[in-house]
Amino acid sequence: MKKSRKFTAIALAACMVAPMAMAAVPFTASAASIEITGIGTEQHDFEVYQILKGDLVDGKLCNLFLGSGVTAYNGMPLTAGSKVDDATVTAMAGTDARSIVSKITLGTPYKTVSSSSSDLTIDGLEDGYYVVKDVTNLDNKDDANSAWIVQVAGDAHVTVKNAKPxxxxxxxxxxxxxxxxxxxxxxxxxxxxxxxxxxxxxxxxxxxxxxxxxxxxxxxxxxxxxxxxxxxxxxxxxxxxxxxxxxxxxxxxxxxxxxxxxxxxxxxxxxxxxxxxxxxxxxxxxxxxxxxxxxxxxxxxxxxxxxxxxxxxxxxxxxxxxxxxxxxxxxxxxxxxxxxxxxxxxxxxFTYGVDNTKYKNEALAGNELQNAGFRLYDAAGTTEISLIFDTTKNAYRPIKSGEAAAEMKSAADGKFNIIGLDAGTYTLRETTTPSGYNTCADVQIVIAAAHNENASGTAANLALTGSQNMNNNIVNKEGSTLPSTGGIGTTIFYGLGGVLVLGSGVALVTKKRMKKDEE
CATH class of the missing domain: 2.60.40.740 (Immunoglobulin-like)
Incomplete structure (x- = not known):
């Protein structure tokens, strides 16, 4: 709730004129009173000091005497009830409440009142000139005391505004x-x-x-x-x-x-x-x-x-x-x-994580593959995202100053999880392929995040709709290789080779005999 407060300072004169602007405010009271509005929802406590009292006639305060709320003026003692001459009244005049209050020493409050809502009527007052002090203890509360209110009491209305940032x-x-x-x-x-x-x-x-x-x-x-x-x-x-x-x-x-x-x-x-x-x-x-x-x-x-x-x-x-x-x-x-x-x-x-598990041949329990190496790149696959293994998190995270990037390696359980990524598109690339297996294709990872604060401002929401491959099972297939020495394929190869050599020898001998017979 944004509010401010202001005081109304009425300059003194031999006969003080109540502000005519107040006549526009609907207000009735059986006795002299001051109505204050805009106080706020917190209870506020006020002390009301009578500075002068007199007769309010036709909007003018005349026949003035010192009130019970002032004991000295500029350090000089004053006697309550004594007649106030024009010079003293003029000297007490001020352009604002602070300057008026700074000249006088306050005595006993004429009245102490508390607000129960944003509006307060201080009634039961004699016609006169009053200082109203907000004495509420608002330490560590989201509220502010009003400044001094200096007001002629009649049918008076003062609007204060809460001045809190x-x-x-x-x-x-x-x-x-x-x-x-x-x-x-x-x-x-x-x-x-x-x-x-x-x-x-x-x-x-x-x-x-x-x-x-x-x-x-x-x-x-x-x-x-x-x-x-x-x-x-x-x-x-x-x-x-x-x-x-x-x-x-x-x-x-x-x-x-x-x-x-x-x-x-x-x-x-x-x-x-x-x-x-x-x-x-x-x-x-x-x-x-x-x-x-x-x-x-x-x-x-x-x-x-x-x-x-x-x-x-x-x-x-x-x-x-x-x-x-x-x-x-x-x-x-x-x-x-x-x-x-x-x-x-x-x-x-928010920050995000991607889970990865490496398998051989098929993504089944027991097929986890260790020591496959991977690196993470940007969407274009050209700029590496520098990561390091964090033993406290059992995952790879972006490096900080003084740390060197490392190739990710699948553990004995095949896992090489990544934490601490921003939203965006990434390329996961196998950079070290276990012996006997084919290198797998690049995996494109998309982290598409929509986030905002809830209506009450006490929590946050996240939707990862549209994200892709934030939990990956990556499979390496065994490679196709030539049969090893001693295998049946090699035997057949050698056998066929022998037949071909033998055939070549027979053909050569036959050719030589035919040539000899022709001679």
């Missing part, structure tokens, strides 16, 4: 196979798929709303709290921007972490206000704070080999963020000041 996390994919719900040309969305050890980016976006309530903050703090699942490794911060302009005034706990896999880390901007570009006016335009960082899937990533429906954190590599933010305009925004907390926002990363 939002946060969103996205993951980038190749535009061609991005999240099916995404319309982003650069491939940003709630889900993506990547190969293990392939670098990609996450983006965290906080939006600070534009309203008068935001203007009341002297400082505005933001803390991005980011968490990655065990299968994701943080690499580096790519950029931090406020209002589209790069900034360096932040601290983060990720870069220096000893173990960057499955990392939970923070990026803190102590005060956003001085970082806002001059082209943007604080409180009058929405302010976007964006953090982009690099990461990759590691060997502990969850691998998908079939469809996933409403896959949660135990079935899909998930990453999340929540935002802490200043939510009390009357605090300093430093140290242990109260902060609000947004709900968590998730993104999801």
């Amino acid at each position: 939002t946060v969103d996390k996205q993951i980038q994919d190749e535009a061609a196979d991005k999240d099916t719900n995404s319309t982003d040309a650069e491939g940003w969305g709630e889900t993506a798929d990547h190969a293990i050890n392939e670098q990609f980016q996450f983006k965290l976006t906080a939006k600070i709303p534009a309203n008068d309530q935001i203007k009341a903050y002297n400082a505005y703090k933001l803390v991005f709290n980011d968490s990655m699942s065990a299968g994701v490794t943080f690499d580096s911060i790519a950029s931090v921007t406020v209002g589209g302009s790069p900034v360096t005034a932040y601290t983060e706990t990720a870069t220096g972490a000893a173990d960057k896999a499955g990392l939970s880390w923070e990026l803190t901007i102590d005060d956003v206000k001085p970082l806002v570009p001059s082209s943007i006016t604080w409180g009058e335009q929405e302010i976007v704070v964006e953090v982009v960082y690099n990461a990759h899937l590691n060997e502990n990533a969850i691998v998908s080999k079939s469809d996933v429906t409403d896959g949660d954190k135990d079935h899909v590599n998930n990453n999340k963020v929540y935002l802490e933010y200043s939510n009390n305009p009357d605090s300093t925004g430093t140290g242990t000041s109260q902060t609000g907390k947004t709900p968590e926002d998730y993104v999801w990363a």
Whole structure:
């Protein structure tokens, strides 16, 4: 729920005029009252301080006396009930609630009230001038205190707007196979798929709303709290921007972490206000704070080999963020000041696996063939996908920096499974054929993935419809060879050779005799 809050500050005069704009708001009450709307669904607690009291006649507050809620002005003690002269009234005047409150010392609340809905009527008041303070403890809640409300009590209506920011996390994919719900040309969305050890980016976006309530903050703090699942490794911060302009005034706990896999880390901007570009006016335009960082899937990533429906954190590599933010305009925004907390926002990363088993002659149990060598190539069959055997996963995966690619070999059970592939088309080629067998034809593997986040934003879906050969039984046939020495074929060959030689000899002798007889 996106809301903002604003206060109404009524400048003081010898006779204060109640805002005529309030007459347009339908409101009736038997006594002086202040109606506040737009508070929000959370209960809020308010203290009401009477600063001045008097007679409200024809929309004017006259015959003024000090109220019970103020004990000093600019450090000088004041006595409740004493007559207020024009000079004091004029001196108390301010253009906004903060400047008025900064001049006075508050005493005992005239009234303490709590809201049970988004609307609240503070009734039972005397005609006068009041300060309303939101004293709700909203630490770690997705809500914000309203700033001081300064109001002439009569038939008064004040609308406050909740000034809380939002946060969103996205993951980038190749535009061609991005999240099916995404319309982003650069491939940003709630889900993506990547190969293990392939670098990609996450983006965290906080939006600070534009309203008068935001203007009341002297400082505005933001803390991005980011968490990655065990299968994701943080690499580096790519950029931090406020209002589209790069900034360096932040601290983060990720870069220096000893173990960057499955990392939970923070990026803190102590005060956003001085970082806002001059082209943007604080409180009058929405302010976007964006953090982009690099990461990759590691060997502990969850691998998908079939469809996933409403896959949660135990079935899909998930990453999340929540935002802490200043939510009390009357605090300093430093140290242990109260902060609000947004709900968590998730993104999801898929990676895929292909199962392969090598057989001799026929794909039957007992025919598994060991030590057949294979390599994986791109769709054209020209560029090798560099893989290495991971003993902890009993499968081949894409290499990381410092590792050398290896030829895949079928094990004693004929298996040489592959994990950590991106969506796409691949060529599986036999590169070492066991002796006595013919080399098998290339196998084309197609991983066609459609992925998106579910409607509630708490899980992800995956459909592998259209995929081909993600589970392969690869058969080598024994080769056709010449018979070995001593075989019947050789004997027949030799026998026929002998007959031919003998025949040649007989023919030669016969020819010689015929020649001799002719002589």
